[in-house]
Amino acid sequence: MARYAQVQGSVALITLTNPPVNALSAAVRLGITEAVTRALRDPKVKSVVICGENGVFCGGADIREFAKPMTGPPLVPMISAIEEGDKPVVAAIEGVAFGGGLELALGCHYRIAHSKARVGLPEVTLGLLPAAGGTQRLPRLIGLAPALELITTGRHVTAQEALKLGIVDKVTDQSAQDLAIQFAQEVIGQPLLPRKLSTQLTPCPPDVDTILDEAMARVKQRARGAMAPVACVQAVRAAVNLPYQAGMQKEQELMAFLFRSSQARALQYCFFAQRAVGKWSLSSGAHSGNSKPRPVTKAAVIGLGTMGRGITVALVKAGLSVVAVETNKKQLEMGKQMVSAMLKHDAQKMNAVPRLDLLHYTTDLSELKNTDLIIEAVFEDMALKKEVFKKLSSVCKPDAVLCTNTSGLDVDELASVTKRPELVVGMHFFAPAHVMKLLEVVRGSRSSPEVMATAMHLGKRLGKVSVVVGNCSGFVGNRMLRPYLDQANFLLEEGATPELVDGALEEFGFPMGVFKVSDLSGLDVGWRIRKEAGLTGPNVDPKDPLRRRQGRRYSPLPDLVCEQGRLGQKSGRGWYLYDKPGGRVATPDPDIHKLLEDYRVRHGIRPRQIGSQEVLERCLFALINEGFRVLEDGMAMGPEGIDMIYVFGYGWPRHRGGPMFYAAMVGLPRVLERLEYYQQVHPDVPHLQPSSLLRRLVVNGSPPLDKWRDFLQRPHSQL
Numbered sequence: 001m002a003r004y005a006q007v008q009g010s011v012a013l014i015t016l017t018n019p020p021v022n023a024l025s026a027a028v029r030l031g032i033t034e035a036v037t038r039a040l041r042d043p044k045v046k047s048v049v050i051c052g053e054n055g056v057f058c059g060g061a062d063i064r065e066f067a068k069p070m071t072g073p074p075l076v077p078m079i080s081a082i083e084e085g086d087k088p089v090v091a092a093i094e095g096v097a098f099g100g101g102l103e104l105a106l107g108c109h110y111r112i113a114h115s116k117a118r119v120g121l122p123e124v125t126l127g128l129l130p131a132a133g134g135t136q137r138l139p140r141l142i143g144l145a146p147a148l149e150l151i152t153t154g155r156h157v158t159a160q161e162a163l164k165l166g167i168v169d170k171v172t173d174q175s176a177q178d179l180a181i182q183f184a185q186e187v188i189g190q191p192l193l194p195r196k197l198s199t200q201l202t203p204c205p206p207d208v209d210t211i212l213d214e215a216m217a218r219v220k221q222r223a224r225g226a227m228a229p230v231a232c233v234q235a236v237r238a239a240v241n242l243p244y245q246a247g248m249q250k251e252q253e254l255m256a257f258l259f260r261s262s263q264a265r266a267l268q269y270c271f272f273a274q275r276a277v278g279k280w281s282l283s284s285g286a287h288s289g290n291s292k293p294r295p296v297t298k299a300a301v302i303g304l305g306t307m308g309r310g311i312t313v314a315l316v317k318a319g320l321s322v323v324a325v326e327t328n329k330k331q332l333e334m335g336k337q338m339v340s341a342m343l344k345h346d347a348q349k350m351n352a353v354p355r356l357d358l359l360h361y362t363t364d365l366s367e368l369k370n371t372d373l374i375i376e377a378v379f380e381d382m383a384l385k386k387e388v389f390k391k392l393s394s395v396c397k398p399d400a401v402l403c404t405n406t407s408g409l410d411v412d413e414l415a416s417v418t419k420r421p422e423l424v425v426g427m428h429f430f431a432p433a434h435v436m437k438l439l440e441v442v443r444g445s446r447s448s449p450e451v452m453a454t455a456m457h458l459g460k461r462l463g464k465v466s467v468v469v470g471n472c473s474g475f476v477g478n479r480m481l482r483p484y485l486d487q488a489n490f491l492l493e494e495g496a497t498p499e500l501v502d503g504a505l506e507e508f509g510f511p512m513g514v515f516k517v518s519d520l521s522g523l524d525v526g527w528r529i530r531k532e533a534g535l536t537g538p539n540v541d542p543k544d545p546l547r548r549r550q551g552r553r554y555s556p557l558p559d560l561v562c563e564q565g566r567l568g569q570k571s572g573r574g575w576y577l578y579d580k581p582g583g584r585v586a587t588p589d590p591d592i593h594k595l596l597e598d599y600r601v602r603h604g605i606r607p608r609q610i611g612s613q614e615v616l617e618r619c620l621f622a623l624i625n626e627g628f629r630v631l632e633d634g635m636a637m638g639p640e641g642i643d644m645i646y647v648f649g650y651g652w653p654r655h656r657g658g659p660m661f662y663a664a665m666v667g668l669p670r671v672l673e674r675l676e677y678y679q680q681v682h683p684d685v686p687h688l689q690p691s692s693l694l695r696r697l698v699v700n701g702s703p704p705l706d707k708w709r710d711f712l713q714r715p716h717s718q719l
């Protein structure tokens, strides 16, 4: 797992050979340890170069080994042996040096990077800290403030930035390995002590305590309950206040605590789940490995509302040429101005030139003749969308892929009005579409494997985490959101306030509680959907009592709020009060409290004290229960897909792994028991009726999440 060679007479070349990223598995660590020992012992060897095979230095410790008992030589003494040796060791960094990979390089005396290489300590994103000396050596090398920033965020830096920061000594456009070999010969005989980072002091400005205190306050505020960033600051503090060995001791103690934590397990699960969802498969046997995407160079977006504008920007930023279509000149001009402004703003941030040249604006659908893929993003109205699809089917070239950005309408119904249903697919973006990482790729019953591959591939080009989902109402994300919203409204009826419910959810780790999010999105969106569904407005069955609809419990509270003209942030009032229309700072509103009190009196409801635990159990377990139903109905490939949808699209705290992972962590018997309890108390809420899959899993001893698929009743997949 590490190749040894002697080159240029006196240089030992050690190459890490563990594709694809040369992770530091037990075998690699053994290989390095043996090779370094050999090089240090061999009198003919005067200097050493460490590099990685296939243009990648090292992606860090082997994350897959974290779940198993530790074997092989540990990293810390391996790296110390390199640093303590009396021969200069040069790291030749190509591709990436991440985590343990960068820590290995920091143990070397010199670092040379290829100009396209990136380095970083991303352990914090896995719920850990750099525990092979990274928290002690990096501050000694580049100083306190930059080290704190890199370690607490896990940010990757380019070779050029690494050179500026002093992480690497040289950057080359040629082979880093060749330059390192030459350099290793040049530095023979030069004093090594100043290059041994463990012997150095961390360069500290006079206001060191302020910097550390501010960093701690910042990470606590951003972390939303995540422990690793806090531990990172504590470890770096040790690099300032303690001698190296004592600092290492602190690093190990903090790592031991994090390593066992459920947060680390959740974050590492997310790492693999994010990669797993890209490997999609359909019930037909087609999968990402055997289905080729169609080439897409020219795309079109129909409709330049909020979603259409974001999608257009995302496509242009990925380098596609885009035809943007609106119904009339006025809308088109408005859309154009917004899209240009968004692209310019983005380009400015990245010090780049906005690619306005990639855009063509038109009101004429016949200009779509040469586009390879069209994304419809018009108003969420089936009749209107059908009209658009009919037209697209006749004007676009026969092999053009037709995508809809509907957030929950029937993709098959849309496909049915075209002459090419096999080329129709859902691409459900999340607002703002150029920022949010999630894309639900909705398979219609006739969507071809090739079209699925095309949509998934396009998602990847746009930098999205794309998840294949089935064609059911609301798809996966919005379908699971309904029971969550319902429970939040019921809690208000029973005695809670918006700020109590939101507080519990934010404490759990959501960036915003359910009512703040509703205010942000606009309360009229849901109101319109409820009207169309006959839940409120003129189409309500007159025989339905006010708090029951279509045979189940219903809360008219959100409708009452809308009827008062409280539409959320945009009107300056919603579930909260804002300083002005469009204002962003939510303050609790006494008028809402009064509205709730009057409502309870009117309906004879005795308010009761509601605690955070009940809020979490009712909102989250109802959502999770629907997740089990999604699996049961075959609308998702597996729990990983659901979890990635919630982490990347709905603000589920990543350190809790996603709803299905969270259910497994809480324990399926506990989730079942609480659902059963709440269902008894609220028998008219079908969403609290535990799903049969959940019951089956509990009866079968609550198998681990990666075994849940075995308990689905076949044939199940609608994908």
Ligand SMILES: CCCCCCC[C@H](O)CC(=O)SCCNC(=O)CCNC(=O)[C@H](O)C(C)(C)COP(=O)([O-])OP(=O)([O-])OC[C@H]1O[C@@H](n2cnc3c(N)ncnc32)[C@H](O)[C@@H]1OP(=O)([O-])[O-]
Pocket: 020, 021, 023, 059, 060, 061, 062, 063, 064, 075, 096, 098, 099, 100, 101, 103, 122, 123, 126, 128, 129, 130, 131, 132, 134, 255, 256, 259, 272, 275, 276
């Ligand atoms: C008490 C114990 C003490 C321990 C000491 C601590 C040491 C240290 O501080 C801890 C660490 O280093 S923590 C580590 C810190 N390092 C990180 O956090 C870096 C994590 N990795 C990355 O950021 C990206 O993978 C790269 C940028 C490296 C490549 O990106 P790309 O080119 O888009 O490719 P891709 O699709 O992403 O990956 C390709 C395949 O490789 C797989 N795999 C990747 N890394 C792995 C790893 N470390 N391991 C295992 N596997 C890893 C990946 O799953 C995938 O497998 P699949 O079966 O084909 O699906």
